[in-house]
Amino acid sequence: MAEPIGVLAAYGIGPVSVAIAEAPLEQRSWQHLMAQAERHRLVGLLAGAVDQGALPVTDAQRAELAPQFEAHMMAAIALERSLWEVDTVLGRAEIPIRVLKGPALAHTVAIEPSHRCFGDIDLLIRSQDLDRAVAALTAAGAARPLPELAAGYDRRFAKSVTLRWHTHEIDLHRTLAAGPYGLWIDLASLWSGPATFTMAQRTFATLDPERHLVHACYHAVLGDVEPRLSSLRDIALLAGSDQLDVGAVRALATAWRGEEVVAAGLQMTAARIGHQRGELTDWARSRPSGGAEYRRLAVYRNEHRRFARQGVAILRALPSWGDRLAFARAVAWPSAEHLEARGLSRWRHLVRR
């Protein structure tokens, strides 16, 4: 029998809505489900399932869930307010953005916005605008906890720059993944065919469903070694959309040399969540894969010396010797400000690599 957290992650997806349980769970199972929902960012979905009667609960269980759910919703609207403010600052500086992940998915593919909890704000910024975006936001009050690794590193090599806005984390993404897969993405093509969503009477640009799906797969497969079920639910919702152009998804995966990432994301999702369009899942299962793909993914799928191995993979993937030299120099010899913020001496930094 499937674990309740797996059934919850699939709740509301597909033609038949499955009840998560017929009667309230005994207290130990309930506590386990609550802890799992917190870990996998599914508290909003759990509350939705309880509210809609798909999971009967006792009065005590309901009272236990309510404040946890309210705290997530309070965090969501506070983060959305920060997004609104950051968008205002970047709009004044004439810097275009695409909203990624959390709030964009909550207001586009989630069945209810309250089902999709999130913990930060992620924005896509063009490489050539990244330095200007950081400058505009820091002038408006944002803090940058970790200074740039070396002059020019952000706009040439970084996946993203992290800023603090009030108490929130704002990630300004140049590309969608760390390491070689991030380098292989055609960054200009990320800006084609935007979709929009409306929040607090303002329209925000985001990725279209095809780019969103490829990004969701990159996030699930190349991010945490054990992806959250909320990330796999994003994939299931996006892949199950009637509006999705399956051919466009495959074309993007091929163009960005990320077929194995998209296939792995779809297969992981089918195994844990199910409910995907047959055509995509069939493609993911049937496509040939080899040792080279396995080695490329292994750089991300194992915690052991992950960053060092990604660094080597980046050196191999960079297009020119000039880029390799600049990257190696930045990693080996970071700026004094960067080292100071990390509490490292130059000697200590060299020895620990």
Next chain:
Amino acid sequence: MIHRCPVFERWLMDGAVLIDPVHQPGSLRLDGSAAALWEALPTDGGAISRSDLVSQLTRHYDVSPERIADDVAAAVESLVQHGAAGRRG
């Protein structure tokens, strides 16, 4: 006339709503008749008269229109104080 100002919102279990109005400090939780009032307000930038709002709510609650009018007056005052509902006209 009453309308919603730009606001961030999330609906909670049992019909409550959390709202966080743009340009106003802090969030507000609405329960019961205040949440019902909020749901009845237009979200498309349009406005609604108090009498139309009362008649909308009267259809859903088994209480007198006078009582609902009083509740609406109190709830609108509370929302306006928090910047969550603006007035036009």
